[in-house]
Amino acid sequence: RKEVEQDPGPFNVPEGATVAFNCTYSNSASQSFFWYRQDCRKEPKLLMSVYSSGNEDGRFTAQLNRASQYISLLIRDSKLSDSATYLCVVNHYLNTGGFKTIFGAGTRLFVKA
């Protein structure tokens, strides 16, 4: 089993649709969680951190469920410019000190006019 697993893609949605991405992680000691966006042939960019209480940034809402080891990202009112690959990222502490960052393989989103 992969340490971080995301929905297989691609997702094809019309403009204005609501789309949800899901991500599960295997290490219950994971400490911090993020969603990144990666455009074609570009570097990943931080979209938002994910907090236990859930957090919202405009049309984007992130949720964390520690009991189920599950993270979600909801995009409302999709825009053409939301077309990208969305990466789920998890950090957990190592016994030797420091932390390890695990990137999911990403889910590709296509928003159509």
Next chain:
Amino acid sequence: DGGITQSPKYLFRKEGQNVTLSCEQNLNHDAMYWYRQDPGQGLRLIYYSQIVNDFQKGDIAEGYSVSREKKESFPLTVTSAQKNPTAFYLCATAALGAGGNEQFFGPGTRLTVL
């Protein structure tokens, strides 16, 4: 202008040659990372460093080498021992703190072996 710079943006190499990819940051971040990304795939960790003069192997370190002589710089050398070096190489940095901070990426270098 703060951030992470990688150079060159595109690099072409003949088989059997070593090449060095540059990564410089002025964010004063302690940790620096090198990842490789192949088409349609996720990021794989090559090497990382959390302090000057110290670095650790990631998941796919074979055929690569790094140095961390300065906090600002973390160059990656792709050696001739790397059998399939054509890929997109990404450098990232992070401030170390409780919980494990988010990573920030440079614009990447596309390496093509001819």
